[in-house]
Amino acid sequence: METFLQQIVNGLVVGSVYALVALGYTMVYGILGLINFAHGDVLMVGALVSLQVILFVQKTWPALGAIPTLMIGLSVAVTVCMLLGYVIERAAYRRLRNAPRLAPLITAIGVSFLLQTLAMIIWGRNYHSFPQLITTAPLQPIDGVFITPVQVVILISSALLMTGLILLVNKTRLGRAMRATAENHRVAGLMGVDTNKIIATTFIIGSGLAAVAGVMFSSNYGVAHYAMGFSPGIKAFTAAVLGGIGNLGGAMVGGVVLGLVESIGAGYLGSATDLCHLPIWAQSASLQTTCANGGSFELLSSNYQDIFAFVILGIVLIFRPTGLLGERVSDRA
Amino acid sequence: MNELAEAIPWLGSRNPKAARHVVLALMMIAPLIAVLCGNTWVRILDFALLYVMLALGLNLVVGFAGLLDLGYIAFYAVGAYTWAFLASPHFGLHLPFWLVLPLGAGFAACAGIILGFPVLRLRGDYLAIVTLGFGEIVRIFMNNLNYPINVTNGPQGINMLDSLSLFGWDISRHIPITENFKINSLVLFYYVFLLFVVGSVIVIRRLQISRIGRGWAAIRDDELAAKAIGINTRNMKLLAFSLGATFGGVAGGLFGSFQGFVSPESFSLMESIAILTMVVFGGMGNLGGVIIGAVALSLLPEILRSVALPVQQQLFGHVILDPEVLRMLLLSLAMIFMMLLRPAGLMPAHSRYSRPELVIAGKEKA
Numbered sequence: 001m002e003t004f005l006q007q008i009v010n011g012l013v014v015g016s017v018y019a020l021v022a023l024g025y026t027m028v029y030g031i032l033g034l035i036n037f038a039h040g041d042v043l044m045v046g047a048l049v050s051l052q053v054i055l056f057v058q059k060t061w062p063a064l065g066a067i068p069t070l071m072i073g074l075s076v077a078v079t080v081c082m083l084l085g086y087v088i089e090r091a092a093y094r095r096l097r098n099a100p101r102l103a104p105l106i107t108a109i110g111v112s113f114l115l116q117t118l119a120m121i122i123w124g125r126n127y128h129s130f131p132q133l134i135t136t137a138p139l140q141p142i143d144g145v146f147i148t149p150v151q152v153v154i155l156i157s158s159a160l161l162m163t164g165l166i167l168l169v170n171k172t173r174l175g176r177a178m179r180a181t182a183e184n185h186r187v188a189g190l191m192g193v194d195t196n197k198i199i200a201t202t203f204i205i206g207s208g209l210a211a212v213a214g215v216m217f218s219s220n221y222g223v224a225h226y227a228m229g230f231s232p233g234i235k236a237f238t239a240a241v242l243g244g245i246g247n248l249g250g251a252m253v254g255g256v257v258l259g260l261v262e263s264i265g266a267g268y269l270g271s272a273t274d275l276c277h278l279p280i281w282a283q284s285a286s287l288q289t290t291c292a293n294g295g296s297f298e299l300l301s302s303n304y305q306d307i308f309a310f311v312i313l314g315i316v317l318i319f320r321p322t323g324l325l326g327e328r329v330s331d332r333a
Numbered sequence: 334m335n336e337l338a339e340a341i342p343w344l345g346s347r348n349p350k351a352a353r354h355v356v357l358a359l360m361m362i363a364p365l366i367a368v369l370c371g372n373t374w375v376r377i378l379d380f381a382l383l384y385v386m387l388a389l390g391l392n393l394v395v396g397f398a399g400l401l402d403l404g405y406i407a408f409y410a411v412g413a414y415t416w417a418f419l420a421s422p423h424f425g426l427h428l429p430f431w432l433v434l435p436l437g438a439g440f441a442a443c444a445g446i447i448l449g450f451p452v453l454r455l456r457g458d459y460l461a462i463v464t465l466g467f468g469e470i471v472r473i474f475m476n477n478l479n480y481p482i483n484v485t486n487g488p489q490g491i492n493m494l495d496s497l498s499l500f501g502w503d504i505s506r507h508i509p510i511t512e513n514f515k516i517n518s519l520v521l522f523y524y525v526f527l528l529f530v531v532g533s534v535i536v537i538r539r540l541q542i543s544r545i546g547r548g549w550a551a552i553r554d555d556e557l558a559a560k561a562i563g564i565n566t567r568n569m570k571l572l573a574f575s576l577g578a579t580f581g582g583v584a585g586g587l588f589g590s591f592q593g594f595v596s597p598e599s600f601s602l603m604e605s606i607a608i609l610t611m612v613v614f615g616g617m618g619n620l621g622g623v624i625i626g627a628v629a630l631s632l633l634p635e636i637l638r639s640v641a642l643p644v645q646q647q648l649f650g651h652v653i654l655d656p657e658v659l660r661m662l663l664l665s666l667a668m669i670f671m672m673l674l675r676p677a678g679l680m681p682a683h684s685r686y687s688r689p690e691l692v693i694a695g696k697e698k699a
Contacts, residue, residue, distance in 0.1 A: 034458070092669055092673070096673070101457045102401060102617075103672045104672075105401065105457070105458050107669050109606060110665045110667075110669035111665070113665035114662070117658055117662045121653070237462060298481060304473060307469075307473055310463075310466030311466075313462065314463055317452075317455055318452075318455075321454075
């Protein structure tokens, strides 16, 4: 039972990071119908920039407390990523808005690899350890279930950010313009919405969220790396599709569900596929020696954790392309 | 071959016959020139030919049928691992190449169908991301299938693969002509690969102008209309996936025999993207363009490497951009700028088999 609760806690934490990233995908997709492949790499840039800034601040003003240092790092990262998001939209995507569908997609892949390469040039290929500014001593709300303060902060702040985004989209003038542009950007233009500005704003907001998610991701795992964006990027995309792409609520639900499935799956995959637990198999001569001394014969170990996202993505797209809550889009593309 | 002739801009259109001869001659003497510059360059040419084959296979899927496949390298992996399983000391099997190569191609084709079935209904970017997932799943399995039973030997990969032997003659051995002069095995590999590439070009060209090829073009330009005129889109798409995969499988087998070693590292997403870039760079749907794209993008990083490294040494005293970084930089920039400036590629496909304006108009409506 403790294991199960522990996996739920881990899943919620990872899931809320996925959800933040998924929001960026889903907003851009909702408005442009484009999968912004480079979104995961914006997350990576966010993490590495904040790392650099935090190290710099720690060196220059060592007297500054941990929280202000983190805040400085975070805000610089967010600013840089917002700028980056704007530049990407302006330079790579805007000119291709009316091109055949494959063109912006291929450009997006190019941008993604360009960002990775540049990060590799600047920060090298090594894994950098990310300073643990919030204490990592785990709390124990229930016996046997651990949660670190970092994880608590991640959960709370991502909930706050998501609420903020929902309010922004549903209650403000900017949000209304965004929804109108997503609905039909030509008509929105006729109604006096500056669609170019709205699209750029969408990219900026999405990139800002990705930067926050990057800092969270790195603080949680304690590392940053030039290729760290790929895996959360692809998983967040899966989350967006799972929830129903183009739908903000869906992205959040999808992120959390994916995080839970992944961490529970990883926790139990090994023992679930352990042939020693199957009486018929365990009796067979070939396995008896392996299983005898408490050994195991796991067909799939937790190394396969990463395939969950892809399998879920495939299943959702094939059986329920609308996602958990969303409109059908898979053959609109 | 006509497509190849057009690779030479002005001669190709004025005097295709002469251009064809020039191209043929170039293909034949390329390794002999390269051998003068050192064995590395012959090796690079060999790899360029493998990339040409991969790009041709991917072009069949992306360029002809319009199905964006980001997991293409998985089929290459299937071919290479088939070779590794059936012709290496790993399982103690040493089957002859005329058995292993078709088996690898067949397995790859099956993998293509396995991938094709679930993604039949998907188009565009969704298809791209699911195929990417397929490629990653294959790689994850290659990495982890060393436990509980050692199938793939995990990240270490499998080594000491058998080399290609034709009629009992191992082409990885140098052929001594006289005491001091021998025919380099790398050169031999080049000609063998060239044979396969030429064969592929002929097959693919025939396919393109056949009923099947026209069916693919129709699906690419407007799937609904293609269905309406009686094209079995399901079978056509599956055929595209499996045929495309077949070429990947053959190339994979050749790669295994040439390299003598396979590991999951060779089949990363980056390689899928690199092949896609070659197709896009040269011109999707145009065989000549794709070949030029593949040759250019596999040779350019190497040329850059040999030029840029000494220059960096001279200027900064140490190497700032290592070859792998240079390659990634080149590929990603090629992808972005090609799409922005010349979206149809260096050599755009002929309008007879491709109507880009139709594609644009169709998408606008949707």
